[in-house]
Amino acid sequence: MDLRDDYDYLLPRDRIAQAPTARRDASRLMVLDRAGGPPRHARFRDLPDLLRPSDLLVWNDSRVIPARLVGLRATGGRIAVLLIRPLGDPGSGGGVWEVMAEHGGRLVGETLAFGRLRGTMEAWEGTRGRMRFDGDPRGPRAGDARRAPLPPYIKRPKAGDLRRSEDLRRYQTVYARAAGSIAAPTAGLHFTRGLLARLARRGIEAAAITLHVGPGTFEPVRADRVADHRMEPEHYEIGEPAANAIRRAKDAGRRVIAVGTTTCRALESAARGPGLVPQAAATDLFIRPPFDFRVVDGLVTNFHLPKSTLLMLVSAFAGRERVLAAYAEAVRAGYRFYSYGDAMLIA
Numbered sequence: 001m002d003l004r005d006d007y008d009y010l011l012p013r014d015r016i017a018q019a020p021t022a023r024r025d026a027s028r029l030m031v032l033d034r035a036g037g038p039p040r041h042a043r044f045r046d047l048p049d050l051l052r053p054s055d056l057l058v059w060n061d062s063r064v065i066p067a068r069l070v071g072l073r074a075t076g077g078r079i080a081v082l083l084i085r086p087l088g089d090p091g092s093g094g095g096v097w098e099v100m101a102e103h104g105g106r107l108v109g110e111t112l113a114f115g116r117l118r119g120t121m122e123a124w125e126g127t128r129g130r131m132r133f134d135g136d137p138r139g140p141r142a143g144d145a146r147r148a149p150l151p152p153y154i155k156r157p158k159a160g161d162l163r164r165s166e167d168l169r170r171y172q173t174v175y176a177r178a179a180g181s182i183a184a185p186t187a188g189l190h191f192t193r194g195l196l197a198r199l200a201r202r203g204i205e206a207a208a209i210t211l212h213v214g215p216g217t218f219e220p221v222r223a224d225r226v227a228d229h230r231m232e233p234e235h236y237e238i239g240e241p242a243a244n245a246i247r248r249a250k251d252a253g254r255r256v257i258a259v260g261t262t263t264c265r266a267l268e269s270a271a272r273g274p275g276l277v278p279q280a281a282a283t284d285l286f287i288r289p290p291f292d293f294r295v296v297d298g299l300v301t302n303f304h305l306p307k308s309t310l311l312m313l314v315s316a317f318a319g320r321e322r323v324l325a326a327y328a329e330a331v332r333a334g335y336r337f338y339s340y341g342d343a344m345l346i347a
């Protein structure tokens with residue numbers, strides 16, 4: 001029986017990265033060979049030399065929206081609201097959004113001020129609410145209320161948010177294009193324009209797909225039995241250029257290297273649906289051991305939370321015991337974990 005606790009590990013708090021490295025590609029990179037052998041240690045800037053010139057690198061070009069809004073109650077208290085998705089037609093200048101907020105049930109009927117924007121919590125059920133805004137919560141009227149949707153383990157001062165502008169810039173990949181994610185596809189945060197140019201000069205082909213990261217990616221596994229967990233659907237798109245590039249690579253026996261678990265899920269979802277053709281669809285694919293990977297031959301990924309669906313995906317790709325041993329080595333070697341942390345290359 002595959003249990004949630006089978007994917008647990010010990011992590012000291014000081015290993016959770018609170019800020020990105022000064023340079024994106026200066027982060028550390030653990031290299032794990034799927035065929036066996038101990039992990040090797042490198043820097044992310046070494047990636048061009050660690051890949052083959054015949055490889056196809058596929059990344060997720062979804063752009064993170066400033067989905068975390070800090071609002072003021074009538075009492076003067078501050079409340080953080082996370083935008084999940086728009087509900088229906090925004091209409092003339094306003095909009096209703098599905099949201100998450102701490103103690104959100106207490107806010108039903110209350111109007112919060114987000115800069116020059118107002119939002120009223122109309123309903124709450126479970127962990128989600130419905131908030132009606134008098135404008136676009138992603139737009140300029142929200143002003144300084146907008147924040148990067150950092151995960152809760154990254155702590156920022158409640159007053160001042162001195163790192164707000166830096167987080168809005170760094171919690172975004174350099175190749176981000178299509179707005180729609182409420183969390184970053186973090187494996188891509190390590191790439192720089194210069195590194196992309198070096199990869200291209202080495203002859204490594206690249207293709208972009210889109211998966212808009214929603215709660216499905218980071219929703220915790222609450223069921224004791226892993227098989228009882230259900231992923232919330234997320235929208236993905238594979239355009240014609242990417243579909244053609246991936247199909248050519250597979251037909252030629254070349255490796256497809258997915259940048260991030262979101263890219264991996266989109267590609268493996270396509271393989272179980274219409275195939276490697278242009279498509280736009282929703283996926284609730286939960287990749288966990290055992291799993292037959294039909295497209296992805298290599299994976300660039302960050303270090304993930306214990307008992308998370310992301311750790312389970314990586315374990316399906318490289319083996320649970322092997323991955324947990326590599327994580328233990330990363331802890332001993334001082335790697336930085338989670339969104340702003342270091343990375344792994346598994347191929």
